[in-house]
Amino acid sequence: MANNQMDFKFPKGGVFFIIIAIAVIILFSKSTVTIGPGEGGVIFETLGSGIDTEKTYGEGFHIVAPWNRMIVRKVRQQSISNEMNVLSVNGLEVKVSGTIWYEPELVNLGNLIKTKGEDYERELLDPAINAAARSVVGRYTPEQLYSSKRDVIEQEILDEVQLVLKDQYLSVKRVLVEDVKLPSTIRIAIETKLKQEQESLEYEFRLSKAKKEAERQKIDAEGKAIANKILSESLTDKILQEKGIEATIELSKSPNSKVVVIGSGKTGMPIILGNQ
Structure with missing residues (x-):
């Protein structure tokens, strides 16, 4: 019985082309790098002199030689937070928590990695922050650290x-001291002292307000006394008689029945007698 199945024969050289295609795919994948937003890259030349400090690669798609390696790092502004134990000016141990904002210099990313390594935050930034914090905090008392000196310390x-980081290819933008933790006994003593000072200020304010009110009342009374004295001195007998005559004339014009006695009374003022 004849075999109707047709034998499939792989084309000559097909295996070779498949191998070539796979190699090309692998080579292409190792030769392409995509740098994301806010990132930068530098080339590490495996067969050359290491980090290429002359060129920095920005965001986007890049092709590199397959025997080289692209080192990609964030170059946008970043922040790190830390808590450290430091000594105040009188030797008291306090815990300071803070955050620092920094940014690698994009054009000098190669120099930064070449001189400080890929983990330059740990190698360069952390020691600089710790040294600066210990130096600055050591100038102040616990009371100053706890209350009014926070912005100055920052x-x-x-x-x-x-x-410290000058010419080190790393720019520090801002420092924020978030918390200063003191031993509980010291903290309570400081809070008690601050409360007493506040109460004293409030008491002084109330005294000052009462004193000002008393002075105002005194000035007001003195002013009224002076006005009354001036008015009293200006009211002579003649003026009073003239005012009385004017009032009498006005009353005499009233339709009510009355009797006006001229020249009566101790002062010679008219006297009006009458009823409705």
Whole structure:
């Protein structure tokens, strides 16, 4: 019985082309890099001198030699938070929690990675922050750290960090001191002292307000006394008699029946007698 099945024969050289295609795909995938938003990249030349510090790659699609490696890092503004134990000016240990905003310099990303490594935050930024925080906090008392000096401390830490990182290809934008934790006994003592100071200020304010009110009343009374004295001195007997005569004339014009006695009374003023 004849075999009707047709034998499938793989084309000559087909395996070779498949191998070539796979190799091309692998080569292409290793030769292409996509750098995301807010990121930058530098080339590590495996067969060359290592990090290429002359060129930095920005966002988008890039083709690199398959034997090289693209190192991609964030170059937008970032932040890290930390808590550290530091000593105040009188040797008291306090815990300071804060956040720092920083940004690698894109054009110098190659120099940054070449000199400080890929983990440059741990190698460069953390030590600078710790040193600056210890130096600045060590200038202040616990009371100052706890209350009124927070913004000043932030600015001084920022200034010191920027000084340490000068020409290190890493820019620090802002420092925020979020919390200062003191031992409970010291914290309670400071809060009690602040409360007493506030109560004292309120008491002084009430005294000052009462004193001002008393002065106002005194001035008002003195003013009224002076006005009355002036008015009293201006009212002579002659003026009073003239005012009385004017009043009598007005009353005499009334339709009610009356008797006007001229020249009566101790002062010679007219006297009006009458009824409805």
